[in-house]
Amino acid sequence: MAKILITSGPTRQYIDPVRFLSNASSGRMGAALASAALEAGHDVTIISGPVEIAYPSQAVVKKVVTTEEMLQAAQDYFPSCDGVIGVAAPCDYRPSEVFPHKISKTGQKWHLSLEETPDIIATLGSTKRPRQWVVGFALETEDPRLRALRKMITKKCDLLVLNGPTAIDSLENQVEILHPSGKTLAIFQGNKMELGKKIFRMIEQNILESPDFV
């Protein structure tokens, strides 16, 4: 039995008290992976951004809003876990300045300066212990496999799940499971609940049941 951390859903980066940057991640893939892991008898903690879906009741769920909060929670929980599945879509840019009052319209253009938020999976990957593991997700619209392989290496992931932009806020998904060797281990397509089981089975075969991680 492993202790598994799952990051799930989007995060939001507020510009003023009302407006924010985000994405349409629904948390469905995170919920599906949590169900698969629980069914296989593992302990699951989910750190989730704002989503409407219900996570399995046997999982511990920690709700956050921003990428910074998700990173903090991930750093709090990761040391006591065997590994993390980073299926969240954290908002990766934040405004350089956050306005305390709602910006009123003036008829003029608004020049917004954005800076990158910290990378949660890269941070966990760079601090992982021997035998502790990290599974990343990537969503790419251009040169997807090349960019995904680069992400897997720079973020020190032990497996990477590549999906396309149609995955977001959808019931269906198509994913490609990439190994750090560069090999594509599998391509799966279907509804997210079924995909959750198949992806988790790949994590079991390549990580949980591998002598490198036991």
Place this chain on the structure above:
Amino acid sequence: MAKILITSGPTRQYIDPVRFLSNASSGRMGAALASAALEAGHDVTIISGPVEIAYPSQAVVKKVVTTEEMLQAAQDYFPSCDGVIGVAAPCDYRPSEVFPHKISKTGQKWHLSLEETPDIIATLGSTKRPRQWVVGFALETEDPRLRALRKMITKKCDLLVLNGPTAIDSLENQVEILHPSGKTLAIFQGNKMELGKKIFRMIEQNILESPDFV
């Protein structure tokens, strides 16, 4: 019996295929007003941005994503309606350039140029027929009453409902009903279902039962 159009929920303005600007409007206040109007025997059409809540089944619901789509739908439906309640929180800025591919992180700042989206309620207010009516909502964090009165006049609203930023994505709300004369007609506080009834009763008393609109 009146034919009432309700705009509800947030809209999204995409920056690239994944990231968007939006706000946390839940559509709850729109659903509450729709229920109150249906209960009073009126016909209700709702134009809604992406929300998870369920609208009353007796309402016609048209789903949209962007502010431009909400405006187009509002202009399509408004001519055949007696009035509109604009409780939506349309995203009022959009990127001047929308990127066809997901922008990759570079470690550098990202300077995003935003321009205003068209104002839906102001557009409907400027084209309304005699006896056709417009009820606006405003959410202000600074000089709320002054800014709300200015909005009511420039957008040619027949009533304006002022709420604070705590209204967003909450079950509770506090609202102030403002009349174009500058008078505060009422202040209500409570859960959104009850507020929907009270606000709709004010619309009946001041518009639907007023000789100016019959």
